[in-house]
Amino acid sequence: MSVVDQKAIELPPRISEASVADYFALLKPRVMSLVIFTALVGLMIAPGHVHPVLGFISILCIAVGAGASGALNMALEGDIDVLMSRTANRPIPRGRITRGEAMGFGLTLSFFSVMTLGALVNWYAGGLLAFTIFFYVVIYTMGLKRRTAQNIVIGGAAGALPPVVAWAAATGSLSVEPLLLFLIIFFWTPPHFWALALFRSDDYARAGVPMLPVVAGPDATRLQILLYTIVLVAIAAAPWPLGYFDWVYGVTSLVLGAGMLVLAINVYRHRTGSTALRATRRLFAFSILYLFALFAVLLLDVVARTVAPLIW
Amino acid sequence: MDNDSKPKPERIVLTEAQKKRRRERSIAIAWAVGLLVLLFFAVTFVKGPGVLVRPM
Numbered sequence: 597m598s599v600v601d602q603k604a605i606e607l608p609p610r611i612s613e614a615s616v617a618d619y620f621a622l623l624k625p626r627v628m629s630l631v632i633f634t635a636l637v638g639l640m641i642a643p644g645h646v647h648p649v650l651g652f653i654s655i656l657c658i659a660v661g662a663g664a665s666g667a668l669n670m671a672l673e674g675d676i677d678v679l680m681s682r683t684a685n686r687p688i689p690r691g692r693i694t695r696g697e698a699m700g701f702g703l704t705l706s707f708f709s710v711m712t713l714g715a716l717v718n719w720y721a722g723g724l725l726a727f728t729i730f731f732y733v734v735i736y737t738m739g740l741k742r743r744t745a746q747n748i749v750i751g752g753a754a755g756a757l758p759p760v761v762a763w764a765a766a767t768g769s770l771s772v773e774p775l776l777l778f779l780i781i782f783f784w785t786p787p788h789f790w791a792l793a794l795f796r797s798d799d800y801a802r803a804g805v806p807m808l809p810v811v812a813g814p815d816a817t818r819l820q821i822l823l824y825t826i827v828l829v830a831i832a833a834a835p836w837p838l839g840y841f842d843w844v845y846g847v848t849s850l851v852l853g854a855g856m857l858v859l860a861i862n863v864y865r866h867r868t869g870s871t872a873l874r875a876t877r878r879l880f881a882f883s884i885l886y887l888f889a890l891f892a893v894l895l896l897d898v899v900a901r902t903v904a905p906l907i908w
Numbered sequence: 909m910d911n912d913s914k915p916k917p918e919r920i921v922l923t924e925a926q927k928k929r930r931r932e933r934s935i936a937i938a939w940a941v942g943l944l945v946l947l948f949f950a951v952t953f954v955k956g957p958g959v960l961v962r963p964m
Contacts, residue, residue, distance in 0.1 A: 609920060611920065611922060611923075611926050612926075612929070612930075612933075613925055613926055613929050614929065614933070615929055615932060615933075616932050616933060616936045619933070619936075647954050649950050649951065649954045650951070650954060653947055653951070656947075708944070712944070712947070716947065716948065716951045
């Protein structure tokens with residue numbers, strides 16, 4: 597009996613025709629852009645001065661680490677990505693890149709992003725970035741995603757960590773402010789992804805992914821979206837009365853939070869037909885704007901406080 | 909036996925598309941490595957002698 601599979605020897609070697617764009621798509625650039633933005637806010641609101649070069653390296657490493665997580669996620673989910681219309685166009689389901697190539701690409705980028713952040717900035721941030729990648733790939737992708745309807749609730753921690761890593765890169769320590777940013781993204785994740793899962797539930801059911809609408813049904817999901825939105829709005833506004841962020845942030849978070857609440861109530865009330873679909877899509881789209889605007893206010897506040905003394 | 913009569917080993921011949929893509933990937937890797945070198949070099953200027961001090 598031969599140890600080597602004879603068929604494997606007879607098969608012609610596979611020559612890759614993957615383009616640079618295919619590899620770039622493995623990094624999930626849209627997710628990466630939100631990671632870059634939230635990390636930038638974490639870096640900017642941190643106390644003290646960060647040298648621009650070190651700040652740039654920190655954001656770059658966090659972005660590449662997030663991209664590496666995306667590549668590893670696609671390598672591990674190639675079998676279900678091909679079954680879902682939302683993901684069927686990714687490089688692995690299209691046959692442009694093999695799962696092994698994506699795995700190698702993701703591991704290489706993970707190693708370099710963590711080591712570069714550790715060596716050039718500080719090892720505290722490097723360690724946190726390594727933990728973020730581990731959490732997303734091992735805990736979320738390998739552990740939770742195919743096993744429990746709470747997958748994106750717990751897994752949301754990975755997406756919430758970039759501003760914490762950035763704060764650690766800037767200060768070498770942790771504080772309450774980055775943890776508040778963490779909590780905002782953490783509680784934002786369930787309403788955002790369950791809104792998506794509501795209008796993509798057929799996709800998830802076909803792939804056997806136990807998203808909440810598939811497991812508990814759309815009505816239970818609508819209730820959970822509303823409850824998580826109430827918690828999100830309260831947590832997002834809390835830093836103002838607690839004295840961590842100023843009134844501009846507070847008022848913005850209340851106005852945007854009111855918008856999130858109205859849309860979540862609409863999702864809860866309209867349960868059938870095109871009205872229900874429209875309500876869900878609106879909540880999904882607005883949730884992206886909500887998070888972006890909330891973090892943008894924090895960024896503008898820092899910029900205004902930096903620029904104002906130069907003008908006046 | 910002269911060289912012409914020897915059986916030639918089978919070789920993989922890349923198509924033009926494969927060659928083009930491989931070249932593009934190689935260039936992208938070169939840019940990435942170049943950027944990494946540049947970053948490490950820039951940090952030696954930013955940190956000066958402190959580049960050897962790496963806080964936990």
